[in-house]
Each structure stands twice: as C-alpha cells, then as structure tokens.
Amino acid sequence: MKHDRILLAHGGGGTLTHELIEQLFAPAFGLKELEDSAVLDDKLAFTTDSYVVKPYFFPGGDIGKLAVCGTVNDLAMQGAEPLWLSLGMILEEGLPLADLEKIVASIKATAAEAGVTIVTGDTKVVERGKCEGLYLNTAGIGRVVADVGSTHVRPGDAVIVNGNLGEHGVAVLSRREGIAFQTSVISDCAPLWSLVQSALVSGAEIHAMRDPTRGGLAATVCDIAAASGVGIWLQESALPISAEVRGACDLLGLDPLNIANEGKVVVFCRGTDAGRVLDAMRAHPLGRGARVIGEVTEKPKGMAVLRTAIGGERIVDMPTGEDLPRIC
Amino acid sequence: MKHDRILLAHGGGGTLTHELIEQLFAPAFGLKELEDSAVLDDKLAFTTDSYVVKPYFFPGGDIGKLAVCGTVNDLAMQGAEPLWLSLGMILEEGLPLADLEKIVASIKATAAEAGVTIVTGDTKVVERGKCEGLYLNTAGIGRVVADVGSTHVRPGDAVIVNGNLGEHGVAVLSRREGIAFQTSVISDCAPLWSLVQSALVSGAEIHAMRDPTRGGLAATVCDIAAASGVGIWLQESALPISAEVRGACDLLGLDPLNIANEGKVVVFCRGTDAGRVLDAMRAHPLGRGARVIGEVTEKPKGMAVLRTAIGGERIVDMPTGEDLPRIC
Numbered sequence: 001m002k003h004d005r006i007l008l009a010h011g012g013g014g015t016l017t018h019e020l021i022e023q024l025f026a027p028a029f030g031l032k033e034l035e036d037s038a039v040l041d042d043k044l045a046f047t048t049d050s051y052v053v054k055p056y057f058f059p060g061g062d063i064g065k066l067a068v069c070g071t072v073n074d075l076a077m078q079g080a081e082p083l084w085l086s087l088g089m090i091l092e093e094g095l096p097l098a099d100l101e102k103i104v105a106s107i108k109a110t111a112a113e114a115g116v117t118i119v120t121g122d123t124k125v126v127e128r129g130k131c132e133g134l135y136l137n138t139a140g141i142g143r144v145v146a147d148v149g150s151t152h153v154r155p156g157d158a159v160i161v162n163g164n165l166g167e168h169g170v171a172v173l174s175r176r177e178g179i180a181f182q183t184s185v186i187s188d189c190a191p192l193w194s195l196v197q198s199a200l201v202s203g204a205e206i207h208a209m210r211d212p213t214r215g216g217l218a219a220t221v222c223d224i225a226a227a228s229g230v231g232i233w234l235q236e237s238a239l240p241i242s243a244e245v246r247g248a249c250d251l252l253g254l255d256p257l258n259i260a261n262e263g264k265v266v267v268f269c270r271g272t273d274a275g276r277v278l279d280a281m282r283a284h285p286l287g288r289g290a291r292v293i294g295e296v297t298e299k300p301k302g303m304a305v306l307r308t309a310i311g312g313e314r315i316v317d318m319p320t321g322e323d324l325p326r327i328c
Numbered sequence: 329m330k331h332d333r334i335l336l337a338h339g340g341g342g343t344l345t346h347e348l349i350e351q352l353f354a355p356a357f358g359l360k361e362l363e364d365s366a367v368l369d370d371k372l373a374f375t376t377d378s379y380v381v382k383p384y385f386f387p388g389g390d391i392g393k394l395a396v397c398g399t400v401n402d403l404a405m406q407g408a409e410p411l412w413l414s415l416g417m418i419l420e421e422g423l424p425l426a427d428l429e430k431i432v433a434s435i436k437a438t439a440a441e442a443g444v445t446i447v448t449g450d451t452k453v454v455e456r457g458k459c460e461g462l463y464l465n466t467a468g469i470g471r472v473v474a475d476v477g478s479t480h481v482r483p484g485d486a487v488i489v490n491g492n493l494g495e496h497g498v499a500v501l502s503r504r505e506g507i508a509f510q511t512s513v514i515s516d517c518a519p520l521w522s523l524v525q526s527a528l529v530s531g532a533e534i535h536a537m538r539d540p541t542r543g544g545l546a547a548t549v550c551d552i553a554a555a556s557g558v559g560i561w562l563q564e565s566a567l568p569i570s571a572e573v574r575g576a577c578d579l580l581g582l583d584p585l586n587i588a589n590e591g592k593v594v595v596f597c598r599g600t601d602a603g604r605v606l607d608a609m610r611a612h613p614l615g616r617g618a619r620v621i622g623e624v625t626e627k628p629k630g631m632a633v634l635r636t637a638i639g640g641e642r643i644v645d646m647p648t649g650e651d652l653p654r655i656c
Contacts, residue, residue: 006423011453020451024429028436029415029446038447040412040469048414048467049450052458084368086376087357088416088465095334101352108356118357119366122377123348125339126654130380132458137416139376139467141368326454 012321013214013260036211037078039144045080047071048139054326056103056133059171060187061262063136064103066328068110069191069262070213071138076193077209077265079146079200082114087121088137093128100134114191116140146200150227152207157296158274159232160267162195162281163289164188165217166245169259169327173252181251185244190263195286202280204273210266213328215319218257220266221294221304222318232304234294234316257306258319260327268296340649341542341588365406367472373408375399376467382654384431384461387499388515389590391464392431394656396438397519397590399466401539404521405593407474407528410442415449416465421456428462442519444468474528478555480535485624486602487560488595490523490609491617492516493545494573497587497655501580509579513572518591523614530608532601538594541656543647546585548594549622549632550646560632562622562644585634586647588655596624 001023002016009016025031037047049070056063072082087107091100111118171187192211200206208228212220217239221232241256249256263286269277274292281287304316329351330344337344353359365375377398384391400410415435419428439446499515520539528534536556540548545562553560569584577584591614597605602620609615632644 001425004425006419006421006425006428006453008421008453008455011419011451017451021449024432025449025451028432029439029449031446031449036448038412038414040447044469046412046414046469047448048416048465050416050418050452050465052418052452052454084366084374086366086374086467088376088378088467090378090380090418090463091334091339093334093336097329097332097334100334104352104356111357118359119368120364120375121349121353121357121359123339123345123353124378124380124656125334125336126380126460126463127336129457130460131463132454135418135454135459135463137376137378137465137467139414139416139465141372141374141469328452 008325009321012325013219014319014321016321035078035150036074037080039078043144045075045078045142045144047074048137049074051136051328052326053172053328054132055175058175058187061189062103062106063134064106065110065189066262067136067138068107068114069189070328071140072114072116072191072193073211075140075142076196077211079148080142080144082116082140082142082193084119084141085111085116086139087118089123090131090135091123091125092131092133093125095133110191114193148206148208150208150224153224153228153230153268153296154207155230155296155298156271157207157268158271158292159294160274160277160290161293162265162287164240164242165261165264166241166256166259168262169324170245170248172327181248183244183248188261188263190286192263192265192286195281195284196265198280198284199267199277202276204276205270206267208268212261212264212266214260216258216260218316218319221316224268225304226302229301231297231300232294233297234306236306237309238291238293240289240291254323257316258323260324336653337649340653341547342647342649344649363406363478364402365408367406371472373403373406373470373472375402376465377402378463378465379656380463380654381500381656382460383503386503386515389517390431390434391462392434393438393517394590395464395466396435396442397517398656399468400442400444400519400521403468403470404524405537405539407476408470408472410444410468410470410521412447412469413439413444414467415446417451418459418463419451419453420459420461421453423461438519442521476534476536478536478552481552481556481558481596481624482535483558483624483626484599485535485596486599486620487622488602488605488618489621490593490615492568492570493589493592494569494584494587496590497652498573498576500655509576511572511576516589516591518614520591520593520614523609523612524593526608526612527595527605530604532604533598534595536596540589540592540594542588544586544588546644546647549644552596553632554630557629559625559628560622561625562634564634565637566619566621568617568619582651586651588652
C-alpha cells in the first residue's frame with residue numbers, strides 16, 4: 001500500500017479505494033468478484049453501504065433517502081429485486097430530534113416508493129463531535145431475477161444512461177460549508193428498481209448495469225472495461241450534462257464524468273437491442289432522458305476512451321477519489 | 329418523547345433506547361416483534377449492528393472481533409445458524425494502516441471461528457475528528473433452525489447463563505481514558521453459535537435465548553418478562569460474577585447486572601430440561617461455567633425480581649442506559 005495512514009481519498013471511490021479493497025479487504029475475506037452486491041446461493045443478492053453525506057439535508061434529498069436509494073440501487077444493478085433492508089444508525093449526542101424525525105420519515109417514504117421493508121435495525125450514540133449529526137448504514141437483500149454482471153459486457157454492446165449526469169454531487173457541494181456558489185441543481189437521488197425492471201422485461205439482452213455513484217461515470221466505465229476486458233468508447237457530445245452542472249464543475253475545477261450520481265444507471269446491452277432499452281426507459285418517469293452515450297469494442301482492451309466533441313480522443317482515467325469527499 | 333435532542337443514553341440499550349425504538353422507529357417502519365433479528369420467510373434471519381466501541385482495541389478483543397461476534401450472536405439468539413455477513417466501514421482520515429490491518433485480520437479470524445463468510449462490504453472515510461478511528465457495521469443472514477422467541481417463555485422455565493457476567497464492559501472501561509483503575513479482566517467477546525447449537529440439539533425444549541449485551545442481564549430479563557408476560561426471579565447468590573468484576577463495579581458505582589457481555593447467552597428452557605442444557609453447555613469450551621440463575625413464574629407479570637443473598641427481594645429495573653456509553 002502506498003500510504004501508512006488512511007486518507008480521505010481512500011473513501012472517494014477511485015484508485016485509492018480500489019487499492020484498499022484489492023490489497024487489504026479482498027485477500028483477507030476471499031472476495032472474488034468485486035461487485036457492489038454479493039450473490040448468495042444464486043437466488044439472493046446481499047449488499048451494504050454506509051452513508052456519511054455532509055450536510056445531511058441537501059437539495060433533493062437527505063441522508064435517509066440516500067441510504068435507501070443507494071442500497072436498493074446496488075441490488076438492482078445486480079439484477080435483483082430489492083426486498084428487505086436493515087438500518088444501522090450512529091447518532092451524535094445533541095442531534096435535534098426534529099431532524100431525526102424528518103430523516104426517519106424520509107426513509108419510510110423512500111422505502112415505500114422502492115417497495116422494500118425495513119425489517120431490522122440498531123442505534124448507537126456517540127459523544128458530541130464524534131460524528132456529524134448521524135451516519136447511517138443499510139444492508140439489503142434482494143431476489144436475483146436476471147443474469148447480469150460486470151464481466152458480461154461484450155464488443156458490440158451499446159452504453160446507455162437514463163438521464164443527466166453529475167446532479168447529486170453538485171447539489172451536495174452547493175450546500176457544503178465553504179463552497180461559495182449557488183445553483184438550483186437538485187440531487188437525482190431515486191430508487192431505480194422499477195426503471196431497471198422495465199428495461200429487463202423489454203426483451204433486450206442486458207449484460208451489465210452499474211450506478212455511477214462515487215467516482216461517477218468515469219469510475220463505472222473504467223471498472224467495467226477492466227472487468228470485461230473490453231474497450232469502452234464514450235461520445236462526449238452524447239453525454240447528458242446540464243449547463244448548470246457544467247458551469248458548477250468549471251467553477252470548482254471538477255470533471256463532470258467524476259461526479260457522483262444517485263439516480264442513474266448505466267446499461268450495457270447488445271447493440272441491436274439499444275432501441276428496446278431506450279423505449280422501455282423513456283416510458284418510465286426516471287428514464288425520460290435515456291440515451292446511448294457510447295459503444296463497446298474489442299480494443300483498447302480494459303480501457304475507456306472519450307471521443308471529444310472536437311473529434312479528438314482521450315483516455316478516461318479512474319478518478320483518484322480526492323475530489324469529492326463525503327458525497328454519499 | 330421526553331427529550332428534543334439525542335442524548336448518549338439513547339444509545340445505551342436501556343429505557344431511552346426503548347423509547348426511541350417504540351415511539352419513533354417501530355411505528356415508522358412497521359416493526360412488530362422487537363427482536364434483534366428479523367425472520368424473513370420463516371427460513372432466513374437478518375440482523376444488523378453498528379460498532380463504535382471506545383477504545384477500538386481492548387483487553388480480549390477489538391472492534392473487528394466485536395463486529396463479527398455481536399452480529400452472529402444476534403442470529404444465534406434467534407435460533408439461526410449464521411451464514412453470511414456484510415461489513416461497512418467508516419474510517420477516520422489519519423487512521424494508521426497498521427491498526428486497520430490488525431482489525432481486518434481479527435475480523436477474518438473471528439469469521440472463520442464463527443463459520444461465516446464476509447461476502448460484501450463498503451468503505452467510507454470521514455475527516456480527522458469526525459469519528460474515532462473507525463466505526464463498523466455488520467449485517468448478517470442466517471438460516472433459522474429452531475423456533476425460539478422472546479414471547480415464548482413460560483412459567484416453570486429455568487433461566488441459565490453460560491458463565492461469568494460483566495467482563496466485556498469492565499474490560500473496555502478499564503482501558504478508557506480517564507478511568508483510573510487497572511484490572512486483569514478480559515472481554516468475554518466470542519461467537520456463540522456452536523455453543524447455542526449444542527444446547528439446541530440436546531433435546532431440551534428451549535423457549536428463548538438472549539445475549540445480555542448493552543444493558544446487561546437486567547435489560548435482558550426485563551425485556552423477556554415484558555415480552556412473555558411472566559415473572560422472572562433471579563437468585564443473586566447464583567449469579568456468576570468474579571471478584572474482580574465486582575470490585576471494579578463497586579469502585580465505579582455500577583451494577584454488574586447492567587454491564588454488557590459479548591460472549592454470554594441467557595437460555596430460557598423448560599424447567600425439567602435444565603439438566604440437559606447444562607450438560608450440553610458444560611461440554612463446550614464457552615459453556616464450562618453454565619449454571620441456573622433463576623426461574624420463571626406467572627407473577628409478577630412482566631417483571632423481573634432479584635432474590636438477594638440475604639433473603640430480600642428487589643425489583644430489577646430496566647437500566648436507563650446512562651452508565652456506559654460506547655461499550656460496543
């Protein structure tokens with residue numbers, strides 16, 4: 001390992017997070033496929049995420065909504081219908097009860113929207129200053145209904161996304177102390193199973209799905225290219241990025257490709273089935289902005305490339321994870 | 329709710345924790361039976377716990393060992409064989425990698441001892457000072473093999489515990505900053521499934537099991553008495569408490585009945601089957617100190633009473649949760 005102490009970037013979803021997982025956690029626990037969910041006995045998927053987003057209320061959502069969406073989306077990406085969630089809460093001494101009540105109400109509403117039940121939980125309290133309001137963890141169990149996976153992507157596949165990129169990250173940053181800009185961007189935070197399900201039942205041959213959260217679209221395409229041993233070509237002019245997100249990124253010196261999303265799915269499907277997926281997604285409220293953003297080829301094996309608007313090409317690098325701490 | 333801000337006692341496993349669960353979480357999420365694990369579809373049990381123990385290394389264990397034991401024990405108490413764990417980590421910027429490696433090794437060793445597999449995980453990093461080294465969460469899935477539950481206890485049942493009480497709490501406290509005493513007490517932290525299994529297959533009719541963690545034996549007997557609508561009588565002279573734990577409690581003004589254990593199980597079985605349970609437990613390394621500590625009667629309905637060594641009686645109260653923060 002390159003560092004002898006934990007850095008913020010170890011949690012950023014980029015190269016340092018990968019180093020930690022590949023060099024420490026995966027060997028210790030014998031993890032083989034580094035998907036966000038584990039498949040148990042071919043029928044159940046199991047996943048977990050902790051949530052430390054700062055601030056815990058942000059435009060378009062809060063840590064509770066995020067904690068439901070993030071975990072049900074990890075299941076959905078594995079082709080699993082989300083069924084049950086656990087909820088672990090670490091609360092800071094002094095947290096206003098009114099804030100906790102709002103967050104619990106948000107968890108309840110989002111779970112109902114996502115069709116999952118919170119079946120078990122746990123509460124711990126730490127002294128003032130030893131967390132920031134609250135940290136949450138959800139673990140989720142789902143029923144696997146489709147055979148998809150990061151290693152299943154093939155040359156000829158189309159790359160599709162269901163709408164605008166970068167909105168979650170920009171919305172959270174816009175409310176963070178010390179960040180001196182205002183925008184009306186709202187987090188895209190949403191539970192994606194019903195959208196994913198409509199794509200799955202469209203008859204299209206879907207090979208992989210991934211929610212581009214920490215590390216954004218860049219981390220997603222780098223991961224999938226490496227896992228499937230294919231080249232992924234993104235078309236810059238096709239990437240759906242709003243003027244506001246682009247402006248905020250310019251201001252902050254960030255690349256919109258690296259910014260976290262919480263209501264987006266990147267679908268890799270047989271190229272000739274792209275139309276079916278687009279039709280199915282566009283008929284769903286969360287998929288109206290669905291479009292093809294790239295294609296999969298044999299080469300360059302294990303790499304992602306961006307065809308720029310002016311006709312150039314640039315390698316898409318795995319983000320280091322330093323840009324955006326505490327986004328989820 | 330009595331308070332408009334979260335207090336440390338809301339996480340102490342006593343009356344304030346119960347208030348939070350019963351008045352806020354249970355109604356919001358429609359939780360019915362307030363067991364530590366949820367039973368899904370009659371075959372699978374599902375549970376979660378977060379771990380914030382301070383300090384993260386303590387005599388007899390560390391936060392990693394605790395995070396495996398706590399969760400597999402919650403499954404075991406539900407009569408479920410622990411199978412799979414998730415692991416969510418919240419790391420503090422600056423955490424020495426050597427400490428993380430030690431904790432990961434401890435998780436690995438304890439999981440192997442407990443017969444479970446860590447199948448999925450997540451890592452977040454927060455800024456320096458925003459947690460204390462690391463907080464962990466594990467969620468666990470187990471296969472239900474016995475029909476036990478807090479509501480199943482009946483008059484005539486025997487109350488059995490597998491060994492000395494109060495060791496985990498005293499061991500953790502002995503290493504906490506500002507606590508001015510030294511002891512050689514070591515945490516009892518251990519995975520209990522194989523012990524529980526040997527009691528279950530002994531042929532004894534076991535009605536309920538509970539690990540007396542936060543809130544100690546007092547919280548356990550208060551909970552079970554209320555859930556089953558029975559009276560529970562503990563015999564003070566039968567309670568296994570070492571001289572060192574008793575001495576430390578006297579020094580700190582604590583009641584050993586309220587102190588957390590992490591390797592103890594309280595078994596409620598048909599009175600005439602107590603011998604079978606004792607024989608099965610005593611044949612197991614974690615059950616050598618097993619003994620009957622009390623009995624269940626019809627009255628006083630929903631209450632626990634201690635028969636003191638000098639022949640008196642005192643009501644066992646649910647601890648408030650104020651005594652011992654950050655014990656697990």
